[in-house]
Amino acid sequence: MKPSKKIFMIAGYNTISMGTGRREFNPKKERPGLEHYLKEAGLGALQQIGGAGNVDEGVVGNFMASRFNKQAHLGAFLGMIDPQLRLKPSTRVEGACASGGLALVTGIKSALSGSAEVVLALGVEVQNTVKAIYGADILAGAGWFQRRKEGHAYFFPDSSATGPGPILRNMAGRNPVRLLPAGTAMPLKMPASALPPRNMKTKPQTWKRWL
Template identity: 70%
Template sequence: MKKLRKKVYMAAGYNTISLGTGRKEFNPKKPRPGLEHYIKEAGKATLEMIGGAKNVDECVIGNFMSARFNKQGNLAGFFPMIDPGLRYKPAVKVEGACGSGGLALATAIKTILTDTAEVVLTLGVEVQNTMKAIYGADVLAGAGWFQKRKDGHAYFFPGQFSDRAGAYYEKYGKEKTRLGMATWFKNAVENARLCPTAQEYHNTVEDLLALGLTEPNGKFFVDNLSVYDCSKVSDAASCLIVASEEGLKRCGIDKKDAVEVIGFGQAEEDLTQDPEDLCELSTTKEAVRKAFEHAGITKDDLATIELHDCFSIAGVLATEAIGLAKPGKGAEYIAAGNTSRTAKIPINTTGGLIGWGHPTGGTGVHQAVTIWEQLTERAGDSQVPIPADRPYGLTINMGGDDKTLVSIVYKRG
């Protein structure tokens, strides 16, 4: 892939809270804020940081299934609702399942590179608590091939990753893998407790490792994962701007308060095919390889990573896809503490999908906001050190079962 023909930045990030079970404000029996609320809150916050809507040239929104969760399509039309200053500006909605947010970022980056825009308001949103999880599972199954739904599990995606976990247990041993997965869960919740917007912010469980080791029960859920191995159902939105150097200047934002996109990798796999190897995220591996190559860095240059742990086993497999651990060694890598916030390369510093939350179509943008906060040292209690000699951040956003991938490398501007 060609080098970026000019510098592209991200700044002015904002995350709403991730609402769902676990948050004290969440009551499934009471009415909750809708899609509009989240879009408005996140969009307005970013506009405030950039001197208003007049500084925006175009808008991109990433979302997965509002057409079913909220019976709402045509989301690009919500931008002028955020601020009348956005009326008549170009806007587009992109969709790639749980990778929708990443696609929104990629689309915005490319828009900047075309020179048709200097500032792209980029938003990701999903509001999924509109239905019980058992029906939400039907909606989320749309991230896979519908022709396979009939043979799939009641909880379709947990079923897919349960199969991956089962294969991994068989190949590399169950006990040590479960320990790695439980450690992943523990880290996720502990990190979330440091981030006021996280879904697990209010979590007070003492023995997280024991909880993470809960034995899966296929009679009521899936065979190889317990609910603690899964990200929860979340309502949230995240927003930031993707901008050129000139765009930043226009918004009055110092480069130091922005992150520069050093490189990115996108990869798509055939939705109709089963994974060749259940123990490998081959598309993730390819997207990360492209991103590293594009940025001209290696894993050893990273300060921190936000990766797509929709399930703890996905976290295990991602450490291997990035090359942090050899195949079959991911779980031990995690259990040994190599992904925790005190490790050399802390991963998912505000909890990731399991701890912070997983508003499916919004997650990609949330990851970018988190990396921006970390690299510009505005992450508050969840701040991790960013060493001068390896200052890079990495995000990996995944749609479907390793199908739609966007991976981005960042550095402080």
């Protein structure tokens, strides 16, 4: 359908994507959280349009913050960016890797509907809060999680009653634990000889004996 009016996307702002490729990166220093990046990006955009008083609505695009950061309901954080955004309509949308684009589309729909003239759309991710092997399981939620993948990219616990027992992810301690028949838990320690070979492509089933 042809839009009923012209829509303009303006006042873009990008935060620094911090990683090993940047000189200031230091793995021993704690990185900022979601709140920091929401405020930095939000203020960066608001300064270009004359302040938060010109915004009618807000949208936050994010994937799996409830698991990576233990924080959901991100739309409510817009009031943290600027006091003038408090009590204004805001929501959070999620669409895996398209979450940021979905925030833009949602804002465009609000503008076309006439419920808002100016929408602040934000896309924010902080996914370095867990080890990569746990993060892979979280990111697998972008697909059909119950359709278990076999291979080296990520793996899921074996629910077989005759096996060594299901392995759970202890997100607080970041260590795998095994449930014993009695229902108690103990740390799972693998000997060095049990680790998978470097060339997992030739032996993709190696991990199965430990699940």
